[in-house]
Amino acid sequence: MGAVNVGVIMDVNAEILLAEPRGFCAGVDRAIEIVERALAKFGAPIYVRHEIVHNTYVVNDLKAKGAIFIEELDDVPPGATLVFSAHGVSRAVQREAERRGFQIFDATCPLVTKVHVEVAKLHKEGYEFIMIGHKGHPEVEGTMGQLDSGIHLVEDEADVARVRLAQSEKLAVVTQTTLSVDDAAGILAAVKARFPQVREPKQQDICYATQNRQDAVKVLSGQVDVLVVVGSPTSSNSNRLREVAHKRGVAAYMVDNADELQADWFEGKARVGLTAGASAPEILVQQVIERIKALGAVAVRKMDGVEETVKFPLPKGLKV
Template sequence: MKVILAQPRGFCAGVVRAVETVEQALEQFGAPVYVRHEIVHNQHVVQTLRNKGARFVEALDEVPENAVTIFSAHGVASDVESEARERQLRVLDATCPLVTKVHNHGRQYAVRGYQLILIGEAEHPEVIGTMGQIPAPVALVRNVAEAQALTFPEHTPMAYITQTTLSVDDTRAVVEALKQRYPQIVGPDTRDICYAVQNRQTAVRALSLCTDLVLVVGSVKSANAMTLCDIAGAHGKPSYLIANGNAIRREWFDERTTVGITAGASTPEALVDDVIAALARIGPLEIETLPGREEHVQFRLPTGLIARQ
């Protein structure tokens, strides 16, 4: 079996920053530290941090007074920030800087009087946080049909922002539908979608062209991992979203199969290694890495933490 690894794959700079925030908080302040929502959407990462002393909660009323509290990489609404201040919690904000950039764009548009459209998935924590950061009504659309169904008057000042983890192609189609419906609409270029998401989507497209089957290592909760699986499928290749090597099924393969492997932005490389090990139990492997964009982005840790030397 030939195995081809996508490049880049796995952890992005925002996830690295979020995970290191929890680890450094545990090291500096001791256990427990409290994390609102899963720090990133990967159970392996969450359980590893839980074993070290992190406690994951869905609401701040589960956090004791004055406790060290970390906001996840997905961001939170402004009323969550206010509640944390009122309860005098020691907050470390691990919101991905690229999500914060979306919040800033949205607030700027709102202040300037635009009717704001958010392209995203209603139940995703990033979308919930973003909508809660905008001091004005926000209309949420997920697809072209919903964009075409908007009923704002034709000359309404309009602007859009996007969830960072969406498919670039799908988002571009929604933006085009918005522009047809409201030619005066303004917003960031689709290139402003998270660089890591774009890079991984580009890599999985290239992977789909040279493989018979694609395995995407990641969580079903991870929007960007599910998108990678969808992109591979759209290129006519069987694609499977798997959490780890235990999800491998022998019937997916034959001895002539060329298998592509990629991983969502919240997936640690250890889980990719676990999948490779599972494939190796089926038979001998020939492994190579597809050429792709190298990422060197690094984000500073939140204020209040000292970076490792």
């Protein structure tokens, strides 16, 4: 009986509107390819410090191919091949891995590396830093770990008032790459109000893919009754997509896979928006589409959006 009722849950002409762009970005593509190529070239196991990207499906798929995910270098045997995740690592982790003699491939997203390089360069010039980001996120830990001290983390505008600097003449701001563009702008405005002389990055740190996916959700939000984001709970950029829609008054839900969809989200709805975080593979999006079709959606329409052509090179030793 349940299956019969499921088919008529949505509006008779219900459709799915697909965000464009969505899903994998160039940094995620590169990180996954690094692990797969290392497995092909050196054989299993390949050790990966932290989840290569924050997606359950991707991590489980790589585990099945022979990747072993670890948090502590003590869990990596001598002589092993080690991959650093896309989020980047601190200088201490990097030095310790080198000291232990592992064969290392760095899958840090080049846009995160750009922030690390900026921090190192300005530190040599005597700068302190304010970092806008989420405490405990591996990217934040990696960036703050580029220096022994002198980086002050702020998570919201209230934190800005609590910052205590050793000096304020030379101060720069950096940002986690996967934040909400709007939230980060509000916090940056508070930083500039308190420290007018603060130096901003030449190009904003929030990555192109994060910005593009948030912009696409803003467009979608005005046209749909409900929005679904495909992404894992640990994925910062996926969480931000749900928040962007929610702040625009749209019921928005994040699911790791199609099994997490709930029929009552779609009852009587005519238009469902669908997007995916930068670490979520397209196969999960297609499975979600099939499940929503089973609830009554009769059409799928792809929205117009930015076409992404960014590609990042692989590390030496893994190129064809």
